[in-house]
Structures are given as C-alpha cells and as structure tokens.
Amino acid sequence: MNIHFIAIGGSAMHNLAIALHQKGEKVSGSDDTIHEPSKSRLEKYGLLPESFGWFPEKINKTIDVVILGMHAKKDNPELVKAEELGLKIYSYPEFLFEQSKNKTRVVIGGSHGKTTITSMILHVMNYHEKAVDYMVGAQLEGFETMVHLTEENEFMVLEGDEYLSSPIDRRPKFHLYKPNIALLSGIAWDHINVFPTFENYKEQFKIFTDSMINGGSMVYNIEDEHVKDVVESSENHIKKYPYKTPNHFIENGITYLETAEGALPLEIFGNHNLQNLAGAKWICQHMGIDEDDFYEAIASFKGASKRLEKIASNKNTVIFKDFAHSPSKVAATTKAVKEQFKDWTLLACLELHTYSSLNAEFLAEYQSALDSADKAVVFYSPDAVKIKQLEAVTHEQIANAFQREDLIIYTNPKEFSDFLFDQNLAKTALLLMSSGNYGGLDFEKLKGCN
Template sequence: MKKVHFIAIGGSAMHNLAIALHEKGYQVSGSDDAIFEPSSTRLQQRGLLPEQMGWFPEKITSDLDAVILGMHAHADNPEMLRAQELGLKIYSYPEYLYEQSKDKTRVVIAGSHGKTSITSMILHVLHYHEKEVDYMVGAQLDGFDVMVKLTEENDFMVMEGDEYLSSTLDRRPKILLYQPNIALISGIAWDHINVFPTFENYVHQFELFIDSITPGGALIYNQDDPEVVKLVEKTEKPLKKFPYSTPDFTIEDGISYLQTEEGPIPLEVFGKHNLSNLEGARLICNQLGVMDEDFYEAIQSFKGASKRLELVNRTAEYVAYKDFAHAPSKVISTTNAVKEQFDQKQLVACLELHTYSSLNPEFLGEYKGALSKADEKIVYYNPEALAIKRMAPISPEDIRNAFGDETIQVFTSSSDLKNHLDSMDKSGKVFLMMSSANFGGIDLKEVF
C-alpha cells in the first residue's frame, strides 16, 4: 500500500486529491494550520482530518512514497524541510496529478475564463451517458461527490488547467505540468498580476502550454479571442487544431435556445460566454467519442457549475444571481450576459474587489467600463483586506476613476452594503452579485 502525506491538506484542491487517493486504497495522512468547510467535514467523514492543527515534522517518515505540497505551505514549512532532509520525493499538486495520469489520455481545459464551466459541462455529459473517466475540476457539481477521481482502469483523465503557480518549491504554472494529449484554450485576459507582472509575461505561459501538448495531439481553441488565435497561428508544433466560436442562439421568455441541426434546444444556462464554453465542451466530447446528438441530449440538463451564475432566488418581482466573476473579462461577460437575458429588467450589478490583482491600483484600470451594461452599479471592498495583504490603501474615488464611471456606489462596510440592498425596492430588477469571496460575510439568501 502506497503511503502519501499532504502538507496543507485542507485546501479545496488538496483535500479532494487526498480523498481520491484514499478511495484508491492509498494510506493518506496530512497536516494544516487551519481547515475550513466543506474540507473539514469531508476529511473527517473519511478519517483523514488531522487530530491537531499545525505542522508536525515527526509525521514525515522515511517510508513515505510521496509528500504532496500545497500552495498554502510557505518556504519555511517545518514538514517540508524535514521531507527535504530525508530526501523524500516532494510533489506539487499538479505534478502528482500528472504522475497519476501519465499512462492515460490527458485532457486539459485552460484559459483565463470559462475553464471550470467547460470542464463541468464535459463531465456532466460523460456522467449523463455513464462514460467513466478520471477527473479534476474546481467546483462542486450535481451528481458528483468529490471533485477529483483517480482509478487504475479509466483511459481518460479530464483536468481543469489553472495557470497559477504550482507550489512554493515549484514556481511554474500548473498547466505546464500536465503534458496534455487533448487541450483547450478558452481565452486569454490578463490575470494574477502578482505573479505575472506584464500581459506579455502572462500570455507567454499559454505559449508554453501549447508547446507542452504531446506531438500529434489535439488543440481546441476559441477563435473569437485574438490573443489565442495569434498563439495558435504562431506555433510550429504538429497538432490537430479545432477552432470554435459562439454558436447561434435565441432568447425567448428568459430561456436561451441553442440552434442545432436537430432544431432549437432549450438550455438551463445562458450568456454568450456560456454558449461559447458549450461549443468548446462539444468539441472535447467529440474527441472523447461523444457525438453531437448525444452531447445535445445531455447538455440540456446542465445547470451550471457551483458559483457560476448560480440562482439565489427568483420571485414574481425580481431575480438574483451570484457569480464567482472577479477578473475584468469575467465581470464584463457575466454582466453583459445577465443584461441580455433579462433586457426588460433593471440590472443591479454588485462587484466585490478582493484579490491581489483587483486591489492593485496599477491593475484597477483594467476594469474600465466593466459594469457599463448595469443600470445600478455597486463596488464593495474591505480596507482591512488591503492592510492584511500589505497593499497601499485605495479610495472610493480611485475606484470610480478606474472604472470610468462617477455613478458607481462604493461601499467599504458590509453592514452598510447589506442595509442598502435590504432597503432597495427590488421590483422589476435582476441582481448580479459578483465575488470570489462573500461580501464580508453577507448571507445573500437573507437579502434576497
């Protein structure tokens, strides 16, 4: 039996991998300095939750087959230092996923936006048709217990490919470690400014990603994105290339219908970006042996990945959605999608600035016009988040200037924001709450 230890087992990706290995029959142990829900309950249910929080070098023993190092662990982590001392093999999360899938056909979904949705769509279709694959995806999905599955027998491994760094020891983007046989790039829009200081540096990671595809492999790409097209045209790698673009669709009574050879198909999801994602997912499914007719049959019941245009409440008077959107390109596409879907309603768009990039004065200008389709625009940020991240303070006026809109209401207190939303006449409105956090702890179900 293989023995594996996780340093920072509580992370959203890490705990899913720990559970997948446990279910594969490995002996799994782990440590962390803090573990939150749902990770703690999931680990506890399987007897994998550490008895004590903290780092314990004595857990690192010479009989371990692998130590997996999470992004959350720092360079002075005592367990990592002990593993180095013993000469143990230390893997980053993506490195170990490659190790588990090196004898399989690897499918990697990459891009600045849409990768979770596309991966989720593919898995939904395969699950619907009872086609078994190994997988790793970053959001909770209906019908799936955990978000990593590893087996000995499955031929394919479908992975969401994140361009963020692998670990404190391995500063390469995760997508560069998978060596896909089949790859998709959904689009390129500058993100992770704290790691990739220039747009050119960020784009270069996707150039390297294309180079990492196995020779003769397949590249599915969004031909509506000029940056992606440039890279695809530039590569000399022998690849099969399959472009896609937003398909034809219509909207009737708040429902989007995809136009297909079989006729119009009603969808649970909406927005040009989601229809574009759907086309990418269809081409990947074709590569996996699922024909269009079967794809369309399955995709009608896809309700979306967790936190991606997730319905909070729908009443006769108003509708409210929450979305994980936080990078400028995602904010624009999500805001536009909701406005287009509900063109008879007033759109109230509320964005929380929470990440390193979004709170960086040099990056803020990337949000220019991002909320322009909204009828009422709200931006919330917590000045304490800037202090914790050791970043320079920004003012509400800085935000209005960066967005290029004097009408934006800026809130720096979550209770003030909640009071504002509570007191608002919601009739005839659609609310879009966008954040990768939680608006300072506001329970949206209480507000809507």
C-alpha cells in the same frame, strides 16, 4: 502508498486526499487551519488532522510521497524535514500528471471559462455513463468530489490552472500536464502578483500550447484574438480545431441553441457560456460523444457552483451568485445577465477581493466592466487590502477606474448589507460577483428578500 499532504485543508488538496483515500491509499495530512467545507469533508472520511499545526515528527521514511500545497511556505517545518530525508515531494499538478501518465489527458485552459467547460464535459460524460478520471475547480451536482482517480479509466480530464504549482515549484500548473487533447478559452491578464505584464502572462499559454504531445488536438476560441494568435502561430505539430459562439436566440428569458434538429432550450445563458458550450462539444467529440448525444446531455446542464449560479428566484426577482472577479469575466457576466433580462433592472455588485483587483495599478483594467448594469456597486474591504499587504485603494481610484459617474462604492460591510436589504427588487436581476463573501453578507437572509 503512504501519502502525506502538507496543507491538506485547501479546496483542491482535500479533494485529492479524499480521492486517494477512496482509491485505497493510506493518507495523512497537516495544516495550520482548516475551514468549512473542507473540515467536515475530511472528518467524514477520517482524514481530519487531530490537531492543527505543523509536526515534523510526523515525517519519516515510511512515507512514500509528500504532496505540497500552495498554502505552505518554503520554510514549512514538515517540508524541511521531508527534504532532509530525501522523500519524494510532488506539487499537486505534478502528482496528477504521475497518476495520468498512461491515460489520454484532456486539459482545459484559459483565463476564464475553464471550470464551466470542464464541468460541461463531465456532465455530458456522466449523463452517458462514460467513466473518466478528472480534476475540476468547483463542486459539481452529481459528483461527490472534485477529483476522481482510478487505474482503469481511459481519459483524465483536468482543469488547467495557470497559477503556480507550489511554494518550491514556480511553474504554472498547466505546464506540467502535457495534454493529448487541450482547449484554450480566452486570455485576459490575471494574477498580476505573479505575471507583472500582459506579455509575460500570455507567454504562459504559448508554453502550454507547445507542451502538448506531438500530434495532439487543440480546441480554441477563435473569437479571442490572443488565443487565436497563440494557437495559430504555434509550430508544435498539433491539430487545431477553432470554435466560436453558436447561433442562438432568447425568448421569454430562455436561451435556445439553434441545432440541425431544431431549437434546443438551455438552462445556461450568455455569449461566454455559449462559447464554453461550443468548446465543450468539440472536446466531447474527441472523447467519443457524437453531436446529437452531446446536445441531449447539455440541455440539462445548470452550471458549475458559483458560476452564474441562481440562488433565488420568483416571477419578479432573480438573484445570481458568480465567481467573476477579473475584468473580462465581470464584463461578460454582467452583459449576459442584462441580455437575458433586458426588460428588468440589473443591479450588479462586484467585490474587489483578489490580489490583482486590489492593486491600484491594475484597477484601470476594469474600465467599462460594469457598463451593462442599470445600477452598479463596488465593494471592497480595507481589511482585505491589509491582509494582502497592499497600499490602500481609495474611493477616488475606484471611481476613476470604472469610469462610471453613478457608481456606488462601499468599504463597510454593514453599510453594503443595509443597502442591499433596503432595495426594492421587483423586476430586478441581482448579480453578486466575488471570490469572497462581501465581508460576511448573509446570503441565506438575502434569498428570502426576493
């Protein structure tokens, strides 16, 4: 097929472009800007556009399929031309469904944990040399791309994002996959710009559950009251498999999982990650991996990129980088690190970077989110607020939202950076939580400070 990508530079889009190129398809694409690492990776495979911008003259009837990225706008010149010519236009999730219609689709959904659970499943499959197709939202150790497509593999493992599919398709991505096997990890309000109320947000997970094929298998976190309600109230004819936090203990900074064969030391830690592990185990069993083989493989799982990723450590200091930004993720991640390093000082730094976190009305959701930290810092860039065209968030609003008298708040990147580099990190766990980069923090220099 001749496939053209509109907005090829996105994290998901460029990985799909590479996967299709590797499959032997003819791939082209456009974008108005492409950042690293997408730029270098596209260049490596000869897929980097010769120049940035939108070129409607590239769109003609020789193109079999157009894949439209979220970065594009409804009036994108290439999209308008494709519509005029009547070309087949797919959103990213639509295309993935088309590629997996004849496979067993395994979809991992939830407000949090879905990237980690998907990564755990792929780690186990890779460990046991069981080939599967997949799409995951992070770069994984041992995997060249975040997307892999074949004709022959039986399973397609998909991270089920609840965000919108494309500028012209406002359905959540995971509504399009129609899973045979699915998992729901948790429901905590997010994407306030799209789902203005919690009930509206929760409804998307009900639709997802009801979209499963007749007789499908739903694995769900019974410890999340909203997930429990959504799954157990569903009248869809599906099999339901609950999971919960497994028995474990922490000794000398290492978490051990209690199994029938004895205590199993893990590379990961935190109740949320142990819940993720329990869910991943159920999914792997549905995919033909027995319990003992799962435990053998999961012992070497070190986590997905930017998900409680240890970026530096020595005997006195450990530094973690985490993608956590929603209130539930921030609370769970902070608590996990404190429990793992209970005798050390936990310095937790959160950047308010997403649309929801920078929304004054949503801020109240962060109450108590940093309570597990010994020292808590919140950073946000006024520039990020302007870019997202939001009303400025005040120092006072942040302080009131978190309800913590000793909360340290920075809005200047240099002042925040200076603060970090001035800290004595002896017997300290430093936790950096953000989907951004704190206004240009030098992480490499920070690694040398431990």
